Amino acid sequence: MDRNSIVGVMRELVGESNVLDSAADIAPYLIDWRKRHIGVAACVVFPRSTAHVSKLLAYCNEHDIKVFPQGGNTSVCGGSVPDASGDSIVLNMARMNRIVEINAGNNSITVEAGCVLANLQAAAIEVDRIFPLTLGAEGSCQIGGNLSTNAGGTNVLRFGNTRDLVLGLEVVLADGRVWNGLRTLRKNNSGYDLKNLFVGAEGTLGIITSAALKLFPRPHATATAMLGVDDVEAAVAEGLKLQAAFPGELVGLELISKSEFDISLRHSEHARNPFSTVPEWIVLVELAASTGSDESLAERLTDALQPSFASGVIQDAVIAASEQQRAALWQIRHHVTEANGREGMGLTHDIAVPTYRIPDFVHRAEQVLARHYPEATQVIVGHMGDGNLHYIAMFSHEYWAQVHDKRRVQLELSHLLYDIASEMGGTFSAEHGIGALHVPEMSVYKNAVEIELMQQMKALLDPNNIMNPGRVLPAN
Template structure:
């Protein structure tokens, strides 16, 4: 059947005004967040609800048109960008933007896939609850995208990834059927866990249209601190000490190298570095206490005193106000922006067992220094869950574009080989998309790939759901 027939059928199903074919209208949907990938599409399709999504999927199956599901288009691995053929169609979920229900007694919120993450946080707050998923892109990323990539963020240490915050899903299958799995149950031992198949699948097995997400009580107080340390090894010991002292009250534990802090200071001088001297590593930690701020601050001061006495921490400062706490978090959140200001770099979103982070950094830094003398390491991330953003900046005075062209493949291999030796993962929270699909095939075992391909073939035998992402 012709492309015209497909588009006419889509227009009849969801309204002609929601089938975008004009180049200017479609343009915002065809490139990725980092501007690394630029695709083309037959059209951008914008259904309003689950029934319309199902109708589009059935039409795509009938006309053999591949669909690329897209939420807020904030992904960092090209997972929501169509290829350059112009034969695929983008399926935008932005109009599925209703919060269907908040259940305070069950501590759940049911939200459609296109609801902005910050809006879920706000609606939870209005109900006296906390939705703890927090990302730098929370003002524009969507719940559907968070689920499709199993997003992490700063609260994983206490609350887990998006997968652990989800109780139930509504999904349109590749056949255009609707699976209603919107059950807000903590226990349901009735067979295969279909929910977890779709979370982290990046739209390759079906289209998530709504989800039941866990809520938590709002903490009575949050206390934030920065600590300067001599090494990543000391940071690991400090993490263990903090966990012993604070237990589940410890909600954030972010590691930032000295070079990260230098970059932020260079490009955002208004952001004050709180220490008089520089430290090899800086840790940002936060406690969330359901009792009182006094209780949290007393616990924090006891923790810091012990850490200083044991020589784990060289210096520390505890935020005295919400404004100062936000200033500490701003230092962390501006690292990526400072990198961009500094110039092009080779980015890695890796995960290794927490106990091996110090060794991983030490060994990989040394290997990169031998291979690319002068390369500058931008190392930061969620130490509490083993997720590092391990990025490599060009040498001072070097041409960043030439640096990338000459060294990206070599640096990727060094980093990923080191990750493999340390029993880690090449993608801890950004997904595979099209950026790492070939790398994943290189590092995953034959058995694992065989199982993944069997699942894909069983659910999507025509390969119309986001082809070329996660698996080739």
């Protein structure tokens, strides 16, 4: 079917105002926010209801039109933009953004997939609850995208990944059928747990249109601190001590290298250095408690840190004395991705290893980088509490512009680092997903039986391969 015919049919199905097709109008939806992945599509379609999505997919499935689902387009793996074929549509969920129901008594909230994460968080606060998923892109990412990539963020240590926050889903399958699994039950042992097929599937099996999610009581006390230590071993050891000292209250445990800290300060307009001298490694800690006050929780944290401070393991420490100071500390952490983009060309690797192996990984990776790519700087930021490190090889823009075979460099460096993680029982993709970027790694690092089972599931639910083709799974 030619491009004009596709556009015409899409307008008939969802209304003229819900379809964009001019080159200028669709351009922002065909490129990722880091401007590293660019695609082509006949048009961008904005459904306003599950019925719209159902009609669209039924038609596309019958006429072999590829569908590339899109939320806030904040993917870092090329999963939210179309391929280069041009005879496809982008299905953007931004106009399905309602908060359908919020039930404080049941600690649940039901929202449409296009609801921006920050708006969901704000709705929970209004009823004295929290939705604990939090990450740097929360002002623009949509919950459908968070679900489709099983997003992680800074609160995984206490609340788990997005998958752990899901009670039920509504999903439109590739042939247009609607599965309504919008239950808000905590216990339902009545067959296969279908919702988990679609969480983390990146839109390759169907379109999540709505989700029922868990809320939690809003903490009454919060304490936030930034610690400076000499080496990564001390950082991890201190983190493990804090996990033991504050079970159930430690919600954030972030690791930042000096190189990353400096970059964030250099390129974030409002970031301020809380230390007199920037340490080699920084640990960002946050506690949340259901009882007591901010002051009493901060005192407990201070007491727990005192032995390490007295022995010199902790060289410097800053404990936030107000919400403004807390926000200032998190500002440094949350703006690293944006700052890195300004600093240079950062090749980011979303690895995870068992927490106690973090120092081993860092040292081995540093040796690999120095040996193979001495032009790059090691830059690290990560969720230390769950072993997830964003290991970044930072090249200057000038150097990277001169690299002839950029894709070869990316693949070679990635496999050197992923080999280390794999040897440690780790993974090459902890929270960012697979997208188009990491499909080659699936065949290298995933078990053949695992790949075969996933391909069989794809063939069952999307036999015509119209849903986000070329993403997540290697071709049969």
